[in-house]
Amino acid sequence: MRRWLVALIVLLLGRGRRRRELPAAEPVLPAEPPTGPRAELGVAALLLLAAAAAVAFVIVYAGGADTQALGLALGVALLLVAAAFLVVAKRLVPQQETDEPYPEPAHPTEQNEAARIFEESAGGLTRKKLLTVAAGAAGSALAVAVVTPLASLGPVFDTDLLYESPWRRGRRLVDSAGKPLRAADVIERSLFSAFPEGVDTKDMASPIVVVRLQPADLELPAGRDDWAPEGILAYSKICTHAACAISLYRTPLNEPTAPSPALVCPCHFSTFDPATGGTVLFGPAGRDLPQLPLEIDASGYLVAAGDFSGPVGPAWWGVRKR
Amino acid sequence: VIRRLVRYVDERSGSAPLLRKALRYVFPDHWSFLLGEIALYSFVVLVLTGIYLTLFFEPSLRETVYNGAYEPLRGRTVSEAYRSALDISFQVKAGLLIRQTHHWAADVFVVAIVLHLVRVFFTGAYRKPRDLVYYLGVAMLMLAVLEGFLGYSLLDDLLSGMGIAIAYSVALSIPVVGANFALLVWGGAFPTDEFESRAYITHVLLLPVAIGILLTLHLVLLATRHHTEFRSERATEVRVVGQPMVPGYAPRSLALAFATGGVLFVLGGLVQINPIWQWGPFETGLSTNGAQPDWYLGWLIGALRLAPAFDVHLFGYTLVPNPFWGGALFPLLVFVFLFAWPSIERRLTGDHAFHNVLERPRDNPRRTAIGAAFFTCLAVVFFAGSADRVFVEVGLSYTAQVWIYRIAFFVAPTVAFFLAKWIAGELRAGELHPFRGVTGSVVRRTPRGGFEAERRRPD
Numbered sequence: 029m030r031r032w033l034v035a036l037i038v039l040l041l042g043r044g045r046r047r048r049e050l051p052a053a054e055p056v057l058p059a060e061p062p063t064g065p066r067a068e069l070g071v072a073a074l075l076l077l078a079a080a081a082a083v084a085f086v087i088v089y090a091g092g093a094d095t096q097a098l099g100l101a102l103g104v105a106l107l108l109v110a111a112a113f114l115v116v117a118k119r120l121v122p123q124q125e126t127d128e129p130y131p132e133p134a135h136p137t138e139q140n141e142a143a144r145i146f147e148e149s150a151g152g153l154t155r156k157k158l159l160t161v162a163a164g165a166a167g168s169a170l171a172v173a174v175v176t177p178l179a180s181l182g183p184v185f186d187t188d189l190l191y192e193s194p195w196r197r198g199r200r201l202v203d204s205a206g207k208p209l210r211a212a213d214v215i216e217r218s219l220f221s222a223f224p225e226g227v228d229t230k231d232m233a234s235p236i237v238v239v240r241l242q243p244a245d246l247e248l249p250a251g252r253d254d255w256a257p258e259g260i261l262a263y264s265k266i267c268t269h270a271a272c273a274i275s276l277y278r279t280p281l282n283e284p285t286a287p288s289p290a291l292v293c294p295c296h297f298s299t300f301d302p303a304t305g306g307t308v309l310f311g312p313a314g315r316d317l318p319q320l321p322l323e324i325d326a327s328g329y330l331v332a333a334g335d336f337s338g339p340v341g342p343a344w345w346g347v348r349k350r
Numbered sequence: 351v352i353r354r355l356v357r358y359v360d361e362r363s364g365s366a367p368l369l370r371k372a373l374r375y376v377f378p379d380h381w382s383f384l385l386g387e388i389a390l391y392s393f394v395v396l397v398l399t400g401i402y403l404t405l406f407f408e409p410s411l412r413e414t415v416y417n418g419a420y421e422p423l424r425g426r427t428v429s430e431a432y433r434s435a436l437d438i439s440f441q442v443k444a445g446l447l448i449r450q451t452h453h454w455a456a457d458v459f460v461v462a463i464v465l466h467l468v469r470v471f472f473t474g475a476y477r478k479p480r481d482l483v484y485y486l487g488v489a490m491l492m493l494a495v496l497e498g499f500l501g502y503s504l505l506d507d508l509l510s511g512m513g514i515a516i517a518y519s520v521a522l523s524i525p526v527v528g529a530n531f532a533l534l535v536w537g538g539a540f541p542t543d544e545f546e547s548r549a550y551i552t553h554v555l556l557l558p559v560a561i562g563i564l565l566t567l568h569l570v571l572l573a574t575r576h577h578t579e580f581r582s583e584r585a586t587e588v589r590v591v592g593q594p595m596v597p598g599y600a601p602r603s604l605a606l607a608f609a610t611g612g613v614l615f616v617l618g619g620l621v622q623i624n625p626i627w628q629w630g631p632f633e634t635g636l637s638t639n640g641a642q643p644d645w646y647l648g649w650l651i652g653a654l655r656l657a658p659a660f661d662v663h664l665f666g667y668t669l670v671p672n673p674f675w676g677g678a679l680f681p682l683l684v685f686v687f688l689f690a691w692p693s694i695e696r697r698l699t700g701d702h703a704f705h706n707v708l709e710r711p712r713d714n715p716r717r718t719a720i721g722a723a724f725f726t727c728l729a730v731v732f733f734a735g736s737a738d739r740v741f742v743e744v745g746l747s748y749t750a751q752v753w754i755y756r757i758a759f760f761v762a763p764t765v766a767f768f769l770a771k772w773i774a775g776e777l778r779a780g781e782l783h784p785f786r787g788v789t790g791s792v793v794r795r796t797p798r799g800g801f802e803a804e805r806r807r808p809d
Contacts, residue, residue, distance in 0.1 A: 057597070089443060089444055093443040093444055095444075095446045095447050095450075095619055096619050096620055097619070098444055098447045098619055099447050099450075099451070099615050099616055099617075099618050099619010099620055100616060100619055100620065102447075102612075102615045102619070103611075103612045103613065103614075103615035103616030103617075103618075103619060104612065104616070105612070106608045106609070106611045106612030106615060107608065107609060107612035107613070107616075108612075109608040109612075110604075110605045110606070110607075110608035110609035110612055111605070112605075113601045113602070113604045113605035113608060114601070114602070114605040116601040117598065117599075117601035117602040117605060121597030121598060121601065122597055122598070123598065124598070125379075125591055125592060125593060125598075126374065126376055126591075126592070126593075126594050127376065127584055127585075127589045127590060127591040127592075128374070128376055128589070128590060129588055129589055129590075130575075130576055130587070130588055130589065130590055130706050131574065131575065131576060133479065133704045178534070179534070181534050181535070181537055181544075181548075182533045182534040182535065182536060182537040182538060182544070183533050183537075183538060184530045184533055184534050185530060186533065187529045187530070187533065189533065189538060189539045190522075190529060190533075190539050192539070204635075221635055223635070229633065229634070229635065230541055230633070230634050231634070232539065232540060232541070232634055234634065234635065235634055235635025265635050266634070266635075269519065269654075269672055269673060270515065270516040270519035270520070270654060270673050270677070271515035271516065271518060271519045271540065272512055272515055272516065272637045273512075273634065273635050273636050273637035274637075275636065275637045275638070275639070276639060292748075293637070294637055294638065294639040294640075294641070294738065295512065295516060295637065295651070295654075296651070296654045296655045297655060297737075297748040297749075297752060299749075308659065310659070310748075310749055310752075311655075311659060311752075312654065312655065312657050312658075312659050312672045312673075312676070313659070313672065314659070314660070314661030314663070314668060314671055314672045315661070315668065315671075341519075341540075342518070342519035342522050342523065342671065342673065343522070343523065343661065343668040343671035343672075344522040344523065344528045344529040344532070344668070344671060345524075345525055345526050345527075345528055345529060345668070345669055345670070345671075346529075346667055346668070346669070347667065347668050347671075348666065348667060348668075349661075349663050349666045349667060349668050
């Protein structure tokens, strides 16, 4: 141990001496009066405080690792180092502004020579056009070949997938816990979510909203007269604009000035009228909300009487509008 | 030590002349030149915290029953992604700090890029010979927004699921090939398990590497052409004036680097961000009101809201669905404008010269006016993205707000255009500085009846 220490001291002293022996060269930087030891002490203090904060970080981590304390310790440590650097920049190092010329805007000789190297290399070619066409063909065909395996990523042409729906005639409506939904449970002025019984609820066509209106208020499109038993209506819960779930119901209302009950999407405010078959009242949606025909079975449960009136969810090029 | 190190490196790489030049590289001084550096240092924090998070995050939508430390969600069926994100937040020591710092750093990263862009735009820093540097920067902004979106989409909480659903709808809405494109990217009809791992590899590898490459090019090109500067007695088109890298500038920049890191960790520790346990896991049939994406997506959600209720359809079939206008066309136009602007301006002015000296906004009222209109327009759309918060706080109905913003979309940029042009013109004419008082000449009557003029200049 002691021998190492001695060796180290000798090494350090030796190095110091060697530096002194170097010929005194012209200083590179312009000379500046020293700023005194106070700023140096300040920097040292800041750095020591930063070290303390960093140690505090380790201690907090070893203890309960409280997020606030951790963030404060590490953040403050970094900020203290930043402060130290700031003092160094402003007080400890020479503060002379320098200037230098901007680089040459252009190098005409080299430009010319570079272009000529290319031109003269191709100077002996006689069928430039043919070669260009052939190279173009090879390049584009290779590019297509290289990206072709990307088609394995998904069923590119299988757009029928987008029409799939788990709803069939006779399929019961269940709530999110899987409990079948009774017609009597669906009260007015409230929004119920339901899913097809025994099917994956993740599928975009699965979730529906169920509301009850006065049968007299309904103005459903032609052919949907028996789709809403007792005035209970079911619509796809997925907005036809951008696939958010429609979880707002504009009701109960402050009669008589309030507008009619409406299903509202919280994302971009598309607003649909449940009384008229899901037509768009407001907002960016372009297609009506698909309606699901309902029936009430013998034991009073709600069941689907068929599939939706149209494709569910956001639209794409060529999808049926209703 | 330094001498030996320099000699070691030089004898093996021959780089001493380069080093000698780099050490004296001149950085012109102005606070607004630091915005890009803040973005750079935020990126460093993002990479470091991001690497840590990948060690704990599980990019899979496989279902599992949550059994961790957060009581209210115990027993819920959630995805591995959501479960591991909860574990990072509650069980991994310092995990929440790193996660929140990562999120904050992403937000600050994009803020810094946007402010940097605004600075570059209004001072004409993008003019030749730095137009390439500018294009690289705008490209990085695009990638940064996408990167941020994918980042918070990974966690499979309710907000990320809603965001992905909207992105899927926008992809579907692309004319002609939208359905094929969406099926390809998602590997089927939304929601798919495949999307998670694809988003993950894009978020942790493809985009960061792409940003890193563009960033390197951005900095190398900038250094070869040197920084721009504001005009002064000494600073001219042919001479650059400022602090040399060593000793003046490096400690300042390091101070900024550590300060950026420090602020981000203080934010990450003290200010909660994206508490996914409150949003709950994503389910297709769920959504929430008053939910906000990260700020840099506000302009997209706003555009989707403000787009007129209009689809292109033919014989009862939809051709171009509505999300295309706000979700694809609008951002496309914004970025086309940003990319095309240097060429547009060259065409308008016929100015093909080299420019090393910046213009102040007042020096070029036309550019200032166009920029003011452009950014005001974006600001209107951005604020429309917060309409649900306004509804919750103030109670102004969505319908009313959408109409207010639709009108403001046209009115506000027009007003901003003429206002900016007028102010810039007046400032230029009077050389009046809004913060430094009157300049120009003060004329006084002397006791003898003559006049004396005293010229005042901005300091």
